[in-house]
Amino acid sequence: MDADPEMCDGQEESDLEEKYPNRPRNHSDTLPFHDLFQTLFRPLSEIKKKPAGPPGNRRKAGPHGQSAASLNPFERRRDVIDRFISRWRKEVGDDIYPAFRLILPDKDRDRAMYGMKEKMIGKVLVKIMKIDKNSEDGFNLLNWKLPGQAAASSMVGDFAGRCYDVLSKRPIRTEVGSMLIEEVNEKLDQLSTASKEEHQLPILAEFYRRMNPEELMWLIRIILRQMKVGATERTFFDVWHPDAESLYSISSSLRRVCWELHDPNIRLDAEERGVSLMQCFQPQLAQFQMQSLDRMIGRMKPTEDDPVFWIEEKLDGERMQLHMLSDASTPGGRKFRFWSRKAKDYTYLYGDGVYDEAGSLTRHLEDAFADGVDNLILDGEMITWNTEQDAPEPFGTLKTAALSEQRNPFSKGIHPLLRIFDILYLNGRDLTRYTLRDRRNALQKVIKPIHRRFEIHSFEEATSKTEVEASLRRVVAEASEGLVLKNPRSPYRLNERHDDWMKVKPEYMTEFGESLDLIVIGGYYGSGHRGGNLSSFMCGLRIDDGHSSQGSHPTKCYSFCKVGGGFTAADYANIRHITDGKWIEFNPKKPPTAYIELAGGDAQYERPDMWIKPEDSVVLCVKAASVSVSDQFKMGLTLRFPRFKRLRMDKDWKSALSVQEFLNLKSSVEQEHRAKEFNVENFRKKRVKRSTKKPLAIAGYDENANVKYAGPSGHIFDGLNFFVLTDANAPIKKSKAELESLVKANGGKFYQTNNAAPDTICIADRRTVKAASLQKAGNIDIIRPSWILDCIRQNEIDAGLPDLLLPFEPRHMFFATEGKEEEAAVTMDKYNDSYTRDSTVEELQDLLKQMGGSHKEDKLASSEALEKLTENIQERAGAGWTMPSGWLFKGLTLHFPQTSGSGSSSEASPSETTSRIHSVRNIARFAGATVVDSLKGSSITHVVVGPQTTASVAANLHQTLSTRKKLPHIVTIAWIEESWKEKTILDEEPIQQVLTSTTPFQA
CATH class of the missing domain: 3.40.50.10190 (BRCT domain)
Structure with a gap:
């Protein structure tokens, strides 16, 4: 039975009364909604449009005081805000929370996200106004980034402005409406809980009936949480109360700022200015980097006595704060809460207790804290960890990993890993005023790391830029995010970007990466101040003879990357001047395949708004940190952190980079990076010598080849051909040479290319360039080295029996062609236990844990499934297959x-x-x-x-x-x-x- 909304509202109101007993009360109704844009949004926007003068550029005050026009822009903004707040206090009361929810919608954590973006709002408006989606106005709403035929130039790239342009042609009201701010909040609360279009449409339809076009324009900006009125939340907070910003930094609660600080004369006590347990705070952020490493290191404030600064790897995850409180009433004795940098509560994903069945992380933290730790607050990064690769996964997989871990808590695959780099609160004491070095010492003493679940993030000490360059070279080679430099003598600064923490990303460093001359083949319209113009570009690689799937075309290109950073106004102007009149609107139904090949075939995974013939285009010099695999571009590869450097006026499409030139260049760059990494690591990792005289030597045929024997011998792989691309990472590490010797010792032959022999089995455990190339071809299965090791191990167990070649299991598949995944899946039961292979001790332990944690209804198979399985087994028995004893x-x-x-x-x-x-x-x-x-x-x-x-x-x-x-x-x-x-x-x-x-x- 659904809960009564009135009862829920009553309970919520009761909870608020208990939490805020001294909350302010308004003596009158709230102001009309139109007063917000007439007296606040519109005046602030007008000030934003005018150029700001120097802070001290004001005329002297006249005899009757200083006029608003004589103030500089900063003071004029404060004056507008102050007048609105003063009027509210006088006409409404001291509770300004209803207004601030609409003024600062992106800071309101008490209202859920609406689940509506521009496209959905445009779709609903088209239905409400009953206009044809293919009409001019319908097209303008649904394709708001494109220049509309009749759209005002000021509205291009501004969705709310585009809506105003369409709404003003067919308004129900021309005068402002009568909706109060309180009523708007009630309707927006309903909209935030409406998950389906049929529930959202009547709410927006009521707004349409009761508001004029300008009111609707500002309402849409509130829904999208994209106000951009020219004044930040800091300005509003500062005018409201001197301590408002501090309280928001430690609480992330707009409601608390409005209700606890309604009297400007009552200040926060010292103990109220620190972080609080189970109360989300705004974390410290790293400062944007500078061009000079020397200057960045100088900002770390080194001294002769203490010249050290710290280098941490920048992780590709989500910033996460963890609060832990000892609670005897909670099973396991500990209560947890998780919040992201944007103050989103993720406790539902990671768990609120040690025995929380939905806790993808907390169920592993029973022994993660030292004795005597009653409560703490940790700051860190939540990343996705791949147990089979023993390596992190990209950021976008984090939620998937958490949900997967909830369903199968002990299965192999991907799961969340919290890397902790700071502690801010311990046993009732705020630690933010202590130095980073002291906080790290405390962290080391209170945390007991859980391998690949809950770890302390490592750092290295440095005193010069040489160490930074070496670290940066390593992260570039590993395709990592970059580095963070930290001052160990610094306190923790809530809600600040400060020079004590500084980001170093590889794309900005001139010593690393590679500059590429790429041809522009597509363009994307921008938004905001770039609205109506092409603000980013799709770049391609020229196709050499033999690379085109449809025969070579003299000006044909493969899509390769999208570049949007690094352009100045002059760069855009030059590109527009050269390409004016040559751009063509991209039609997905008739793609320009004679000139451009995109990824995904008919799906066109990444397609531009406009396209241009390569012969009519320009060449851009683009810098990048590294190359990564991507299915979004035809090349199957793309640039990581691409950035525009300059326009190559001296080159045309014929001299732009080709596919083969890029592959050759990439190969040489990788060799150079490997050599540099080798030098940086001081030769600590011994490399395997290889002859370069015969790159395609068939080592399996050479009876005198000096290949080190790596394990048991037999005839398992008789008649099989192998192409080993990489070493093995899991379940045990083995080099490429050791894998090849295992293949040879067990009757197989190995080659250095996949087409040197028929039916070659490709082996890989990492996505190298060769592996990515085979995967892109899509017609070859790539098997993990664990299959080789499992075959050998099983035949050791079954010694004396005929050699057995195991079928492929899902965990053996690095890449599977169509149908192969289903074929591999039938070799396992629902607990991922193999039907054909003996389980290891570790696998058996994981299997028993999964079975023990399964729901009761999952433990017994249905009678229908059992009957079908019995028939299958008996049918096989009739064909000579040995019947299982059970x-x-x-x-x-x-x-x-x-x-x-x-x-x-x-x-x-x-x-x-x-x-x-x-x-x-x-x-x-x-x-x-x-x-x-x-x-x-x-x-x-x-x-x-x-x-x-x-x-x-x-x-x-x-x-x-x-x-x-x-x-x-x-x-x-x-x-x-x-x-x-x-x-x-x-x-x-x-x-x-x-x-x-x-x-x-x-x-």
């Missing part, structure tokens, strides 16, 4: 009657007979049969008689059963014993002699 009598229901020993000529004693029957009953149960004690059941399939049963007894038994529609078979215990011995169900025909014999049947 399934031999599956589906049979047996009854053992109490038989008399009279007339017996057997020498067996009654006790021996009873023992034998008891043993046979147990065998039958173990082999899957159901044993019943009564003949009343209609499901009995076999009646099992003892070894001394006479024909007369059997005849009486047969007569008793003759009234049944389906007669059960009468067999002796010898039939069960012999069937068990032969591992198959034997013919029952000879046993029917029991019914005609006049002497006791001797089993």
